[in-house]
Amino acid sequence: MRMPDIRLKGKAIRLGDNISTDLIIPGRFTYLRSNLPELAKHVLEDTIPEFTSRVQPGDFLVAGKNFGLGSSREHAPIVIKMSGISAILAKSAARIFFRNAINQGIPVLLCDTDRINSGDELEVDLTGGVVIDLTAGIELRCSKTPPLMSAILKEGGLIPYIQKHRDFRL
Amino acid sequence: MGKTLAEKILAAKSKPDASAGDIIIAKVDLVFVQDSSGPLAIRQFKELGFDNIAEPRNSLVFLDHAAPSPARQLSNDHMSLRQFANETGCCISDVGDGVCHQLVAEHFARPGDIIVGSDSHTVTAGAFAAFATGMGSSDIAVTLALGKTWFRVPETFFINLSGSFPEGVHAKDLILYLIGQIGADGATYKALEFGGAALAHMTMPQRLTIANMAVEAGAKVGLFPSDKVTQEFLARQGRGDSYKPLCPDTDAHYERDIPLNLSELEPMVSLPHTVDNVLPVSKAKGVKIQQVFIGTCTNGRLEDLAVASNILQGRKRHPDTRLLIAPASRQVFIQAMELGYIRSLIEAGAVILPPGCAACLGLHQGVLGDDEACLSTANRNFKGRMGNPEAMIYLASPATAAASAVKGEITDPREIM
Numbered sequence: 034m035r036m037p038d039i040r041l042k043g044k045a046i047r048l049g050d051n052i053s054t055d056l057i058i059p060g061r062f063t064y065l066r067s068n069l070p071e072l073a074k075h076v077l078e079d080t081i082p083e084f085t086s087r088v089q090p091g092d093f094l095v096a097g098k099n100f101g102l103g104s105s106r107e108h109a110p111i112v113i114k115m116s117g118i119s120a121i122l123a124k125s126a127a128r129i130f131f132r133n134a135i136n137q138g139i140p141v142l143l144c145d146t147d148r149i150n151s152g153d154e155l156e157v158d159l160t161g162g163v164v165i166d167l168t169a170g171i172e173l174r175c176s177k178t179p180p181l182m183s184a185i186l187k188e189g190g191l192i193p194y195i196q197k198h199r200d201f202r203l
Numbered sequence: 204m205g206k207t208l209a210e211k212i213l214a215a216k217s218k219p220d221a222s223a224g225d226i227i228i229a230k231v232d233l234v235f236v237q238d239s240s241g242p243l244a245i246r247q248f249k250e251l252g253f254d255n256i257a258e259p260r261n262s263l264v265f266l267d268h269a270a271p272s273p274a275r276q277l278s279n280d281h282m283s284l285r286q287f288a289n290e291t292g293c294c295i296s297d298v299g300d301g302v303c304h305q306l307v308a309e310h311f312a313r314p315g316d317i318i319v320g321s322d323s324h325t326v327t328a329g330a331f332a333a334f335a336t337g338m339g340s341s342d343i344a345v346t347l348a349l350g351k352t353w354f355r356v357p358e359t360f361f362i363n364l365s366g367s368f369p370e371g372v373h374a375k376d377l378i379l380y381l382i383g384q385i386g387a388d389g390a391t392y393k394a395l396e397f398g399g400a401a402l403a404h405m406t407m408p409q410r411l412t413i414a415n416m417a418v419e420a421g422a423k424v425g426l427f428p429s430d431k432v433t434q435e436f437l438a439r440q441g442r443g444d445s446y447k448p449l450c451p452d453t454d455a456h457y458e459r460d461i462p463l464n465l466s467e468l469e470p471m472v473s474l475p476h477t478v479d480n481v482l483p484v485s486k487a488k489g490v491k492i493q494q495v496f497i498g499t500c501t502n503g504r505l506e507d508l509a510v511a512s513n514i515l516q517g518r519k520r521h522p523d524t525r526l527l528i529a530p531a532s533r534q535v536f537i538q539a540m541e542l543g544y545i546r547s548l549i550e551a552g553a554v555i556l557p558p559g560c561a562a563c564l565g566l567h568q569g570v571l572g573d574d575e576a577c578l579s580t581a582n583r584n585f586k587g588r589m590g591n592p593e594a595m596i597y598l599a600s601p602a603t604a605a606a607s608a609v610k611g612e613i614t615d616p617r618e619i620m
Contacts, residue, residue, distance in 0.1 A: 051387060051477050053585040060564040061590045063239050064274040067283075079592040099388035099421065103585060104564075105323045106240055107339035128392050128423055129323055133339035181226055181353060191341040192247050201228050201353050 039160050041119045043091035047151035048080065050097035054130065056080045057101065057109040066108055069115065076112040090117035093157065095149045097123065100141075101130025110134040120157055122146050122164060122175075135182045138190035142175040149173075205452025207359040208426040209394040212334040212449070214356075216317050223358040223456075232316040232333075234346045235263035237303050238270070239564070240321040242280040244340035245287045248347050257350030259292035263311070265303035266296065270559035273567035291347075301532025301558035304328065304500035307335075308411055309534055313437075313445040314429035319346055324500050324582065326417045330410035332429035332449040337418065357423050359394040360385075361457040364401035366466030371617035373510065374409035375502055375580065375600035378416040379471040381463060383481025391421030393458065396451065398428060401465050407436040408506040415501045416582050419478040470615055472578075473598035476586040484603055484615045491523070494577040495608040497601050498529030498556065499563045502580035505535050505542075507601040512544035514605035514616060520552035521611030527569045528553045529561035551608075565590030578607045 056079050058072065065072040077084040094100075094113065100123035101109060110133050113121065120140040124147070134141045142157065144164055149155070153168035162175040178186070181203060188194040206214060210222050217227035236244045241264060248256070256262050264284050269277040281298070288295035296306055303320065304327035312318060312328040318335035319325065321343040328335035338352070346352045362381065368374075382389075395417045397410075410427045417425025427433075428450035437446045470484040497503070497511050508530060520526040528548055530536035536558050539545050545555060556562070562569030563581045570590035571577050577589055577596050584596035599607070602616035609619060 053583075053588075055565075055583070055585040055587045059587045059590075059592070060239075060566060061570070061587070063269065063564075063566050064276040066239065067242050067276060067280055079587050099391070102387060102421065103323065103583060105321055105325075105337040105339050107243060107341060108240075125388055125391060127388070127421060129337055129339060129418075132342065136339060136341035179226055179355065191345060192250050195251055195345050195348070200349065201351075203226060203228065203353075 039158070041091065041157040041159065043093050043119055043155060044089065045093050045095040045149050045151055045153040045155050046088060047149070048094060048096040051099050051102060052080065052096055054101055054103040054106050054109040058106065058112050069111060072108060073112040073115040076116050085116060088116045088118065091119045092117060093120050093122055093155055094118050095122045095146050097146065098125045100126045102127040105129045107133045107137065110137045110139050114139045122149070135186050136191035138186060140186060144173040144175040204456060205454035207394065207455040207457065208332060208396050208428060208449070208451045209334060209357055209359055209424060211451065212315055212317065212332070213354060215315060221356050223356050225356045226353060227356060228351055228353050229317055230351045231319055231346050233261050233263070233311055233318040234343060235265060235303060235307070235320040236343055237265045237268055237322050238280060238284060239268040240340050241284050244321050244343045245283065247341055247344035251344060251348050253348040256291045256293060256347045262293035262347055264288045264293055264295045265306065266298050267302050267559045268564060269566050270298040270557060299533065299557050299559070301535070302500045302503065302560055304415065305503065305531035305535070309440055309532060314433060314447050314449045319343065319352060323418050324415055326425050327411050327415040327500055329414035329417060329425040330407060330427050331433060332427060334424055336424050357392060357394040358458040359396045360390055360459040360461060362395060362397045363460060363462045364397060364399035364465060365462065366401055366464040367404060368465050368468065371602055371620055372468045372470055373600040373602055374412040376468050376471045377463065377465065378413045379473050379481050379598065380468055382416065382420045382479050383471070385420050387419060387477050387479040388421045393422050395420065395422045395425045397426065402427070402430065405432065406506065407432060408504040411504065412501055419582055470600060470603050470617070472603065472613060473584055475584050475595040475597065478584060478598065484599065484613060487613050488615060490576060490597070490613040492578045492607050492612055493523065493575040494525045494527065494569060494571060495604050496527045496562045496569055496577055496579040496581065497604050498531065498561050499581040500531060501582040502601050503529055503531030503535065505538050507580065508535065508539045508544045511601045511605040512547040514602060514619065515551035515609065516547040518551055518609050520608045524608050524611045526551065526553040526608045527556055527562055529556035530558050532558050562589060564588065578604050578613060580604050
């Protein structure tokens with residue numbers, strides 16, 4: 034796995050509040066969970082039916098509050114990552130999803146996303162925790178990620194982190 | 204400064220002065236996977252390159268979500284999980300044994316334990332004063348390998364319970380009411396801790412129902428103290444030696460205090476498509492229901508089947524309403540048979556499903572049709588949850604579910620008791 038770039042650039046794809054893991058990857062596709070490329074074809078299909086044809090590598094998912102509530106299925110951040118999304122921006126994220134996304138090496142930035150519209154060009158500074166909406170001309174500050182999570186993210190996720198360190202390092 | 208229950212449990216397993224906000228590494232007492240997230244967890248475990256799992260005797264595999272399997276891919280996943288259990292020596296619970304959280308409650312959870320499972324409703328075991336929380340498969344794979352994991356010690360909301368349940372009002376109504384009050388993200392990253400005068404009369408099944416849904420308010424854990432009720436439950440399960448008393452310090456610091464008087468509650472229902480979309484049943488009466496589902500880790504226990512069987516005994520389900528019932532475990536199923544509940548339910552027109560997750564997550568055993576409505580005793584009503592994004596899911600207590608099965612529409616159970 035590759036370390037995420039420090040500065041990311043891409044377009045915003047907007048979502049609303051309370052996007053559950055059932056909306057990200059519905060339970061009815063559980064039979065595809067050992068076939069991730071097939072599973073990934075269904076990412077967000079109950080929310081944005083044209084999502085997989087619309088998403089471009091490097092795009093950002095921009096959600097409202099409580100993104101990723103529900104199940105512990107790590108398949109949710111996995112299929113988001115497989116679609117080419119480089120980072121998730123949300124007003125708040127559910128606990129398990131937040132941890133799972135970091136464990137999959139996909140950054141989740143918590144900031145006030147209200148003024149970001151679909152299609153806006155965004156620049157995200159992962160190190161500084163800053164989101165610049167170039168279209169709207171606004172700059173947003175993100176809440177800080179705990180150092181252990183930043184270290185996991187830096188290694189590309191929890192599995193590569195443990196492969197390297199063989200233990201947690203506080 | 205005194206400690207909350209969450210701080211007490213986590214401090215005992217990491218460092219004595221651990222308090223809210225700290226990041227700690229703690230030894231885990233029980234780690235488990237289930238069949239929908241387990242296959243990924245074992246692939247990740249293999250990627251880690253550890254020869255063995257750290258604590259085979261404290262590591263469990265449950266086949267409950269697709270049980271029995273409705274598809275060859277899931278059957279193959281089951282095969283790989285059985286093989287993993289064989290190779291590593293961890294305990295496996297196979298198809299028909301029941302829902303992982305119910306089996307953890309019956310046979311494994313102990314006061315003071317740290318329990319992590321690859322399922323969000325792992326919080327259920329918080330009813331035992333165990334720090335029990337759901338995690339994704341990477342975290343579970345690493346816990347299998349290391350026997351420990353990291354936590355951020357959560358701040359706690361104290362839910363001060365007083366009064367007693369009126370006739371027709373149950374634990375499910377309490378937790379739906381609370382989630383309606385604080386919101387589906389009201390307790391994100393927090394611990395919910397339940398206490399107060401009402402606890403002395405609150406049974407373990409009631410506590411399990413409430414703890415089970417803590418995650419639906421965003422909470423990391425839903426904790427009850429370990430007391431006489433816990434002790435008696437463990438003794439009945441032949442696990443009396445697992446008991447130890449555990450309660451918060453009297454000078455513990457809570458981020459919020461939320462008083463809740465049971466006597467003022469009424470039957471509640473959660474409307475589509477979020478769990479916090481809660482109304483009293485009296486304000487949602489009359490919605491036509493095509494399927495009633497009683498079961499799951501939330502409400503598939505013996506007390507729940509007793510309530511349903513009491514209401515349905517001598518009555519029939521409405522002809523337009525299917526009635527599906529899944530006991531949460533083999534033990535529940537056997538006891539419900541011995542007590543005659545299963546016979547009453549079948550005579551009322553119920554289909555009895557095997558112990559397991561059944562219709563809850565849209566894999567099998569009761570997938571909804573387009574525009575159909577289901578009244579379920581489960582814990583989630585997200586769009587698409589029961590296999591069809593065009594369907595509507597309402598959540599309520601087993602009493603409301605049974606009454607609604609009789610009338611064919613959302614019904615206040617107090618009307619027909």
